[in-house]
Amino acid sequence: MGRLALTLSYDGSRFAGSQVQPGVRTVQGELEPALGALFDRATTAVFAGRTDRGVHASGQVVGCDDGRPDLAPEVIAAALNARLPDDLAVVRVERRGAKFHARFDAAWREYRYRFWAGPPAPLARGQVWHRRRGLDVAAMAGAGESLLGTHDFASFAGDGEGVPWSARRGRPRGTVRTVLGWEVVELDPWWGAPSSGGTLIELRIAADGFLPRMVRNLAGALVEVGGGRRRPDWI
Amino acid sequence: MGRLALTLSYDGSRFAGSQVQPGVRTVQGELEPALGALFDRATTAVFAGRTDRGVHASGQVVGCDDGRPDLAPEVIAAALNARLPDDLAVVRVERRGAKFHARFDAAWREYRYRFWAGPPAPLARGQVWHRRRGLDVAAMAGAGESLLGTHDFASFAGDGEGVPWSARRGRPRGTVRTVLGWEVVELDPWWGAPSSGGTLIELRIAADGFLPRMVRNLAGALVEVGGGRRRPDWI
Numbered sequence: 001m002g003r004l005a006l007t008l009s010y011d012g013s014r015f016a017g018s019q020v021q022p023g024v025r026t027v028q029g030e031l032e033p034a035l036g037a038l039f040d041r042a043t044t045a046v047f048a049g050r051t052d053r054g055v056h057a058s059g060q061v062v063g064c065d066d067g068r069p070d071l072a073p074e075v076i077a078a079a080l081n082a083r084l085p086d087d088l089a090v091v092r093v094e095r096r097g098a099k100f101h102a103r104f105d106a107a108w109r110e111y112r113y114r115f116w117a118g119p120p121a122p123l124a125r126g127q128v129w130h131r132r133r134g135l136d137v138a139a140m141a142g143a144g145e146s147l148l149g150t151h152d153f154a155s156f157a158g159d160g161e162g163v164p165w166s167a168r169r170g171r172p173r174g175t176v177r178t179v180l181g182w183e184v185v186e187l188d189p190w191w192g193a194p195s196s197g198g199t200l201i202e203l204r205i206a207a208d209g210f211l212p213r214m215v216r217n218l219a220g221a222l223v224e225v226g227g228g229r230r231r232p233d234w235i
Numbered sequence: 236m237g238r239l240a241l242t243l244s245y246d247g248s249r250f251a252g253s254q255v256q257p258g259v260r261t262v263q264g265e266l267e268p269a270l271g272a273l274f275d276r277a278t279t280a281v282f283a284g285r286t287d288r289g290v291h292a293s294g295q296v297v298g299c300d301d302g303r304p305d306l307a308p309e310v311i312a313a314a315l316n317a318r319l320p321d322d323l324a325v326v327r328v329e330r331r332g333a334k335f336h337a338r339f340d341a342a343w344r345e346y347r348y349r350f351w352a353g354p355p356a357p358l359a360r361g362q363v364w365h366r367r368r369g370l371d372v373a374a375m376a377g378a379g380e381s382l383l384g385t386h387d388f389a390s391f392a393g394d395g396e397g398v399p400w401s402a403r404r405g406r407p408r409g410t411v412r413t414v415l416g417w418e419v420v421e422l423d424p425w426w427g428a429p430s431s432g433g434t435l436i437e438l439r440i441a442a443d444g445f446l447p448r449m450v451r452n453l454a455g456a457l458v459e460v461g462g463g464r465r466r467p468d469w470i
Binding site: 009010011056058059077081086087088089090091092112119120121122123125127187190191192 | 312323324326354356362422
């Protein structure tokens, strides 16, 4: 049977993360019933990357069996969107071969983290980390240089979660990961902040995989540097 | 007594408009108690422009008496924000003379309307008008040319609302308004829409005043043109 690659976008505010957990609302928990109803059979969704509570996605890739090879990809997307809640959508559907596995086949993943240093921003709440004090963009960009390449990221991992989820098939990688890209850029505040000042900074980090909480911990370390409490080489 | 000019930002999703109405949640209804508590006296907030249910603001100016001339403007802003809900914030406070009136003194107002033609966008819901079909940006921009200047906008006004709120002090203007600027621009989708296609279009319209529902009706007419159902000169 062929496989499908679904590209998802979701607002993570009201999800307790991407992966099914009993008793809470999750992305997988909303998606699989929609797939099951459309395909008329229980269908498992394999996520390329896990996201935690409150984390959004604009290009999460999910693999599943192609239960309706008779339908065009756009029709499958529309049919799924008709069944999904308004904070979760399928933005693209592509056909893949029978061996496609969204998690194992992902060569890299990219996370973005947004920091807003300025007055309160009600129109961006849940989408930026708000800080009152300014951030030093150049120092933040410089801090990432030492992270590029292959390193043991154990000190940036969350604790008590056992074997990292991104261990490859049959080959646990422990806590070593390769950071492929690191960028800190300034964006225009999309919600409009006329003459009230403020700086919107986006951290973009791409790696072959991430340990649990690694992105959040890196972002926290970056703010220490950006706020002037740590030197860029401390990271 | 001196006056204050407060610049507000709010997410209109959960407000039944800007102006106090009995039994519903409004921006004024949240702001005035915060002013009253800080100044220890009932304080009226005068809005430069009214906004309807679901309309956001990034630079709404509000005037009120300066109940604490002893405090710095930044301190007043912080004290008010500590009392306001998370979908409403004071982004700036400035001192003005005793005759300042936010509504009568406003020389112009600017509204923005965003259209997204592309796949569903959960991260932008409530902030864009989502349409599946594409829009012709050039046709939309051209359609606005005939609106510039002073015209009778009665055909774009809502009905049954009596005298337009923006009538100047003692000089009702009826339904004649002057459109000072009209712009249709394409923006980058801030929520990230990787390779999934789509166009984000922003209508910016500035005028000395707007009739009830005028912006919404103009936006609707613009979509008729952008979608190819009407010619640009129809508007």
